[in-house]
Amino acid sequence: MSKSTNSTSTKGPFLIVDGHSLAFRAYYALPVDSFTTSAGQPTNAIWGFAQMLSQVIEAEHPTHIAVAFDMAGGTFRSQMLPQYKGTRDAAPEELISQLPLIQDFLNTMGVTYVEKQGYEGDDIIATLATQGKRDGYQTLVLSGDRDAFQLASENVTVLFPGYHFRELKRMTPEAIEEKYHVNPQTYPDLAAIRGEQSDNIPGVPGVGDGYAARWLNQFGSLKGIIDHADELTGKKGQAFRDNIDQVTLNRKVNALVCDLKLGVRVEDLTFGHIHLDKVNALFDQLEFGSHTRNKMLKGFKCVEDCEGTVSVAGKETSFIDFQEPVLDVVEDDMALQQWSEEHLPSTQASQAIAAAMPDAAPVIEAAGDSAHATQTVEVVCPDLGQSAWYLHAQGQAKPGAEKLEALVFLAPDGHALELEAHHIHSMVGSLQKIIDSRIGSCVVYGYKENIHLLQAASLQLPMPLFDVKLAQYLVEPDFHAADLDQAFAHMMKVPLNTQPEVEQGSLDIDDQAETEDATHNANRMSLRRVQYIKLMAEHIQPLIERRQQFNLLRIIEMPTSTVLAGMEHEGAKVDIHRLKEMGDQFAAEAQDAQNIAWDRAGSQVNLQSPKQLQKVLFEDMGLKPTKRTKNGSYSTNAAALQKLYVTSVDNERANDFLGALLRHRETNKLKQIVNSLMESVNPKDGCIHTTYEQTVAATGRLSSVDPNLQNIPNKNAAGREIRSAFIPGENFETLLSCDYSQVELRIMADLSGDESLIDAFKSGADFHKYVASLVYQIPMDEVTSDQRSHVKAMSYGLAYGLSTYGLAQQLNVSPAEADVLRSQYFSTFGKVHEYLESLVVDARVKGYTETIFGRRRYFPGLASTNRVTREAAERGALNAPIQGSAADIMKVAMIKAQHALSKAGCQSRIILQIHDELVAEVAAGEVDMVSNIITDAMEHAVELAVPLDVSTGIGSDWQQAAH
DNA sequence: CAGAGTACGTA
DNA sequence: CGTACGTACTCTGA
Numbered sequence: 001m002s003k004s005t006n007s008t009s010t011k012g013p014f015l016i017v018d019g020h021s022l023a024f025r026a027y028y029a030l031p032v033d034s035f036t037t038s039a040g041q042p043t044n045a046i047w048g049f050a051q052m053l054s055q056v057i058e059a060e061h062p063t064h065i066a067v068a069f070d071m072a073g074g075t076f077r078s079q080m081l082p083q084y085k086g087t088r089d090a091a092p093e094e095l096i097s098q099l100p101l102i103q104d105f106l107n108t109m110g111v112t113y114v115e116k117q118g119y120e121g122d123d124i125i126a127t128l129a130t131q132g133k134r135d136g137y138q139t140l141v142l143s144g145d146r147d148a149f150q151l152a153s154e155n156v157t158v159l160f161p162g163y164h165f166r167e168l169k170r171m172t173p174e175a176i177e178e179k180y181h182v183n184p185q186t187y188p189d190l191a192a193i194r195g196e197q198s199d200n201i202p203g204v205p206g207v208g209d210g211y212a213a214r215w216l217n218q219f220g221s222l223k224g225i226i227d228h229a230d231e232l233t234g235k236k237g238q239a240f241r242d243n244i245d246q247v248t249l250n251r252k253v254n255a256l257v258c259d260l261k262l263g264v265r266v267e268d269l270t271f272g273h274i275h276l277d278k279v280n281a282l283f284d285q286l287e288f289g290s291h292t293r294n295k296m297l298k299g300f301k302c303v304e305d306c307e308g309t310v311s312v313a314g315k316e317t318s319f320i321d322f323q324e325p326v327l328d329v330v331e332d333d334m335a336l337q338q339w340s341e342e343h344l345p346s347t348q349a350s351q352a353i354a355a356a357m358p359d360a361a362p363v364i365e366a367a368g369d370s371a372h373a374t375q376t377v378e379v380v381c382p383d384l385g386q387s388a389w390y391l392h393a394q395g396q397a398k399p400g401a402e403k404l405e406a407l408v409f410l411a412p413d414g415h416a417l418e419l420e421a422h423h424i425h426s427m428v429g430s431l432q433k434i435i436d437s438r439i440g441s442c443v444v445y446g447y448k449e450n451i452h453l454l455q456a457a458s459l460q461l462p463m464p465l466f467d468v469k470l471a472q473y474l475v476e477p478d479f480h481a482a483d484l485d486q487a488f489a490h491m492m493k494v495p496l497n498t499q500p501e502v503e504q505g506s507l508d509i510d511d512q513a514e515t516e517d518a519t520h521n522a523n524r525m526s527l528r529r530v531q532y533i534k535l536m537a538e539h540i541q542p543l544i545e546r547r548q549q550f551n552l553l554r555i556i557e558m559p560t561s562t563v564l565a566g567m568e569h570e571g572a573k574v575d576i577h578r579l580k581e582m583g584d585q586f587a588a589e590a591q592d593a594q595n596i597a598w599d600r601a602g603s604q605v606n607l608q609s610p611k612q613l614q615k616v617l618f619e620d621m622g623l624k625p626t627k628r629t630k631n632g633s634y635s636t637n638a639a640a641l642q643k644l645y646v647t648s649v650d651n652e653r654a655n656d657f658l659g660a661l662l663r664h665r666e667t668n669k670l671k672q673i674v675n676s677l678m679e680s681v682n683p684k685d686g687c688i689h690t691t692y693e694q695t696v697a698a699t700g701r702l703s704s705v706d707p708n709l710q711n712i713p714n715k716n717a718a719g720r721e722i723r724s725a726f727i728p729g730e731n732f733e734t735l736l737s738c739d740y741s742q743v744e745l746r747i748m749a750d751l752s753g754d755e756s757l758i759d760a761f762k763s764g765a766d767f768h769k770y771v772a773s774l775v776y777q778i779p780m781d782e783v784t785s786d787q788r789s790h791v792k793a794m795s796y797g798l799a800y801g802l803s804t805y806g807l808a809q810q811l812n813v814s815p816a817e818a819d820v821l822r823s824q825y826f827s828t829f830g831k832v833h834e835y836l837e838s839l840v841v842d843a844r845v846k847g848y849t850e851t852i853f854g855r856r857r858y859f860p861g862l863a864s865t866n867r868v869t870r871e872a873a874e875r876g877a878l879n880a881p882i883q884g885s886a887a888d889i890m891k892v893a894m895i896k897a898q899h900a901l902s903k904a905g906c907q908s909r910i911i912l913q914i915h916d917e918l919v920a921e922v923a924a925g926e927v928d929m930v931s932n933i934i935t936d937a938m939e940h941a942v943e944l945a946v947p948l949d950v951s952t953g954i955g956s957d958w959q960q961a962a963h
Numbered sequence: 964c965a966g967a968g969t970a971c972g973t974a
Numbered sequence: 975c976g977t978a979c980g981t982a983c984t985c986t987g988a
Contacts, residue, residue, distance in 0.1 A: 208987080608983055610969055629969070637970060669971065672982060699978060701974085708980045711973035719972080744974095800976040809975080871975090879977040883974090887978095915974045915978090 014132045014266055015062035018121050018143030019069040019113060020091075023049050023102055025144040025161050027095045033478045036860045037287045040847055045098040046286065050105055051493065056142055056159060056168070057271075064137065065271040066264070067106055067113040068124035069099070075120055077253045093865035101286070108278035112269050114262055122147050126256035129156050132266050142168075146191060147254050149176050152184040167495065181213040189222035192250035193240070201250055204243045207236050215240075222251055325416035327527065333430045336417075340434045343411035344389050347437040353382055353465060354440025357554060381466065381550045384537045388412065388443045388465060391435075392530040393453035394522070395421075397446075398706070399568035400682040400689035402456035406523070407431075410530040418523055424457050432459055445469050445484050445533045448561035448568075448694060455569065463558055468533055470557040471540045473695035474549045477857050480696050488532040491539055552854050556888060557694065559895045563910070564692045564702070566898070571687030572709065572911045573729040573921070575957075579678050582721060586671035593664035600657035607664050610636045617644065621654045638665060670719055673712070677725070680707040687729065692913070699880050700855045700887040701915060710914045714962075726958035731907065732921040737961035738934050738952045739917035742767060743886045744799045750944035751852070751885075752835030756828060761946035768792040774828050775821070794825050798836065799882045801875030836878055843877035851884035852942065853892075889941045889948070890916065897937035906930055912958075919958060927954060 026048025035044035056062075106113050114124050125141055129151045132139040141148050142159045149171055152158050158171035169175065173184050182190050193212040195203020204212075215232065219225045225232070226248070229241050240247070328343075330336045358379060382388075389412060395405035407424055409417040424431065435442070435454075442464040444450045454461045472479075472487060481487035489496040544550050598604050601620070605612045613636045617623050625634035626643045634640075645658040680688045693703040704710040712726075713719025728735055745767075749757040760770050765780065772783045772791040790811055797807055808818035826833040840862070843849045848858040857880040861873030890913065897910060897918065907923035908930040918938070922930050931952055938950045953963030 210988095606984075608970090609985080611985070631968070633969095635969085665970085669982090673972070676981075693979095696980095697978060701978060703979050704973095705980065708973080711971090711980070713972060715973085797976065800978095802976050805975045807976090868975095875977065883978060886974095917974085 010136065010138075012064060012132070012137035013060055013062045013140050014064040014128075014137040014269070015056065015060060015066075015140045015142060015271075016125050016128050016132070017053065017065065017067040018125055018141070018145055018148065019049075019067040019102065020099075020121050021144040022052060022142065022161075023095060023099060024091065026052065027092075027098070029161075031479060032094055032860045033476070033858050036847060036858065037285075038847060040844075040860070040863045041101075041286070042094045042098060042860060042863075043101070043286045043288070045095050046101045046105060047288065047493075049102050052142070052161070052168075053109075053111075056140075060140060062140065062271055064266055064269040065111045066124075066128055066266075066269045067111055068121035068128070069103070069113055069115040070120045071115045071117050073117065075118055077120070080249060080253055094860070094863070101282075104282060105279075108275050108282055110273040110275065111271060112264065114264060116260060116262065119257060119260060123257040123260055124262065126151055126258035127260040127262060128266065130258040132156070135266050137266060146196070147188070147256060149180075149187045150184050150254075150256065152176055180209055182216050186216055186221065188251060188254045189216055191254055192222060192247050193225075195250065196254070201253070202243075202246060203250065204236070204239050204247060206239050211236055222247065323414055323531075325410060325414050325527065325531065327416050327418065330417060330419075331423075333427050336427055336430050336434070339415075339417055340409075340438070343413055343415040343417075344409070344434070344438055345387055345412060345441045349387060350438040350440040350442075352440075353387060356380075356382075357440065357465070378548045378551050379554060381541055381545055384443060384466065384534075384541050386412065388441050388537070389438065390443050390530050390533045390537070391450070391464070392445065392526060392533055393450050394526045394529070395453050395456065397449040397452040398689075399452060399565075399691055400571060400684070400687070402452045404453045404456040406526050407454075408526045408530040410534055416527060416530065418526060420523075421457070424459075428458055435459065435461065439464055441465055443468065443533060443537045445487070445529075445536070447558055448565045448692075451561065451565040452569065455565075463562065466537060466541065467553070467558055467561070468536045468540060469695060470561070471544050471549075471553055472536070474553060474557070474855065475540060475543050475547070477695075477698045477700070477855070484529050484532060488536055491536050547854075547856065549854055549856075556853060556891050556895070560891045561694060563894045563898045564694060564913075566909065567911055567913070568689055568691055570729070570909060570911060571682065571685065571689040572919075573685075573687050573727050574677065574681060575725045575727050576678065576681055576686060578725045579674055579681075579722075582725065583671060583674040583678060586667045586674060589667040590664055590671055593660045593667060597657055597660035597664060600653050600660065607661060608668070613661070616657075617654075621651070621657070623648060623651075623654055638662065641665075666716075666718070670713065670722065673719075674722060676707050677722070697887075698857055700851060700884040700891075702887070702913060709912055712958075720959055720962075723959035723962070724957045726912075726919075727956065728921040729911075731923060733924045734922045734927060734954050734956060735958055735961040736908075736920045736922050736927070736931055736934065736952060736954050737917060737958065737963070738920075738931075738938055738950050739914075740886075740890070740938060741949045741951055742795075743889065743916055743948065744882050745795055746944060746946045746948060747852075747882055747885045747889075748799065748832055748835065749946045751881075752829075752831045753945070754829050754831035754835070757832055758946050761949075768795065771795060771828075775824050790821060791825070794821055798832070799879055801878040839881055840874050840877050849877050849881045849884075851881050851888050853885070853888040855884050855888060857884065886916065890918075890938075893938040893941035894918065896941060897934045900933045900937055901930065904929060904933060906933070910934070919961065922954070 023045045027045040030044040030048045032042045032044045035047055036042050103113055114128075115121070116124060122143075122145060125143065125148060129139050129141055133153070133155050137155070139156045140159055141151055141156060144161045146160075148158045148160075152171055152173050154173070160169045160171050161167065162169050176182070176184050176187060180187060180190055190209065190212045193204055193207060193215070194209055195201050215225045216222070219228050225240070226244055229237075229244065232240055328339055330339050356379070390410040392408040392410075393404060393406070394408070396403040404424065405421055407419045419427070419431075439462045443466045444464050445467070446469040447461070447464060447467040451461050469487065472481075472491060479490060481490055486496060488494070544553060594607060597607060601616050603616070605616050607613065610633070614634050617636065618625050618634055623644055624647075626640045627635040627637075629635045641658055641662055645655065645662065648654045648658060677688065682689055688707065688709065690704045690709045691706050693705055696703045713722055726735070745757075746761055749761055756774060760767060760774070763770055768788050768791055769780055769783050772787045773780045775791055776783065776787055790813075793810055794807060797810075804818040804822050805815055807822065808815040811818065839849060843859050844862045847860070848856045850856055857876075859873045859877045861869045862877060864870045864873065894910065894913065901908060906926050906929065908920055908926045910918055910920045912919035918934060920930060920934060931954070935950045935952055939948045941948070951963050953961045955961035
């Protein structure tokens, strides 16, 4: 129903769409990564466009629609303003390629689109809006271009996408006045003063909407301000006077032409005849999924005269259906038992499902038979809708501070149960029984978080059937949602925080504040979230199935969650006094360095402010800058400072300053690290409980947050000292550290099948020295340390897509020398070269890369016409399968190690993972056994063509355990 | 007060 | 002009 009924117009609404601006907004609002067909055609813009159009049609029921497009080539504006780019010409190729598809889409929708050489879509819109007004239509202009605001009037409303693309703001004259304090007619004056960054139009520097509006209201119009320019005070006034020419030009450019000859009449632009079969055919071609498609078509379907069935692959489907669950109440154990028997899948059914699922450890044994685990039998995931129940735990999942607030169950029959904390406590026994007996058919969002939450109530959560969060990570590793709600919004392509039961709610700008009490609200959220999990699970399960990633999910990711949850829960013990000592010492050194720096600088510069440092170094001291930052300013990073330091020996004051600054940088950083570690120590147990993020790193690695224990200094002696604060826990004796040597290179050797490299690893000799002797064709004992380190850098650079330029810079040699090294290297290891090239080629063909366990990462950037973008994607495609396979292998090793430790009845446990290193705390008398178990698990996580080498060390702290 | 920019720690 | 991360700090503009 139209919301703009307070007008004298009776016809319409007439919807005018700024095609290009909308496509542009959609393109940048939606990740192109997740919207690309298997043939590499990006579809994010068309999807967003269609989605937005559908939403507006559903909400506004327009009777007439026109879509205006820019045409390629300049306009009269680009002639007036040289830096003005016709927005279309400035668009990225990935967007341009979608414009014809958008027009195809409009054709299938029976929507007319209009373009005119030499003019922009804006002018067409202005002309149509003028015609609509003249002919008595209630008119809506859908545009992300603020220039359209000048068209707003009693009968013309501009629909403007907000920060979130799908949130439309109704820009009526009143709304414009409220936001900008000027009327629509004056808006172009304001825009001319302020400028328009997106169109590359500079305004008056330092003057924003506020000042512009103040002046406009004081003098009535831009012309008025110019006439009284002398009266403007302050810096901003002067800035205005300095830029009058620019502003005048801006005003000419942003005036819209409203009397074009378009050859169409509004009455001919009727909307209503949709070619549904063609829409479906196009959407098939674009590989739009069923949920998203139906959601989108829902809007179009409500149009009268529209016949046909919305179908996907010939199958009748329904729209996203938020069926309200039946919320039951149980007060005691008995009722709970009864409820579970009545509504949850039977124990037998759950166990049958569980029986069909392999145990993690044995399957990994099977997978370990071959590096190419994708060839092992793929376990099939049962259809979730029929046989699964859903569990959602609400509360705080931070390790060491876990708190369970509520548990929500959703049964396959639509019955739901919500238990609050006090209930849970009194029913722990029966709850555990229910969970244990039916875990085989349970679906969760975030297994690891759920383990923590349930543990807070003394409940133990065995491995469920399916984890939506991990599944989503496997399907779209480059996307990371902050929470369940965001994940839902993203996966289902619906606006965030929209009440599912309220239709068309997303177009309201005046949200009514919820006045219900907090508890009730929290309950409603929990209930909604468990529904979200169900909908997401049903959406994502077929995708996992189609990609054959259920094994990866079941035998690697989910068991990894178990291991990580344990590590996080136990934490790593630290010597707090030792930390305090070090912190004080670093603080004193930093202070000392700062005093010297301040003395030499002659002022109290903030040494942590690059901006202030630039002034001191390059202005006051007159040093010659070396490197620029990407922003154009002069870099003050360590590398740049080091160079300055070396070249300023004759300038004592500057030299002293730089030396002190470098020292301050280093010690201050260490001070920060120590401080943050101290703040993270849990006072209850003296341990640091990090959180390992299992769904963040796009390659499949883990990351560590709050605090990050994967970047504790290790390169310099001073920093490495911090590791000595990590000690065994109370009932443990020593720390054991095991790390892989050159895993990534070994993976490359295996996957490339390069005999020379394989032999290099099999030889067991000093690897880099051995490789150097091959590359330089000299005996091993003649390899110089320079040669060894150059070859070492080359080897490591391989997996990063290192350029010869970068190599040269790192080795401090000429690019020519680096080039020679590279060709020598590749002629020695020809298959490695071929393999690396093939990674990129394959990724270009398939659109994604794959690790040895079938973990994918998509690279839409490979098809980009932008060199920087494309080459970055190429390096990513080179690196992802290698880094990712190493991550897979480490995960398998962790699972195996933990399995073996518990099987052997060891008390010892893994406490840290740093990508290629595991740290364990070892109980008395277990050193040899644990060392063997972990080493074995790591060495035999998979069998490659080369051995996996693990080096180990023990000590009374982490530093000593290093080797 | 959030976000961009810069810098820097790890594998 | 080297991949993958997380954190701390400053400065700026809504």
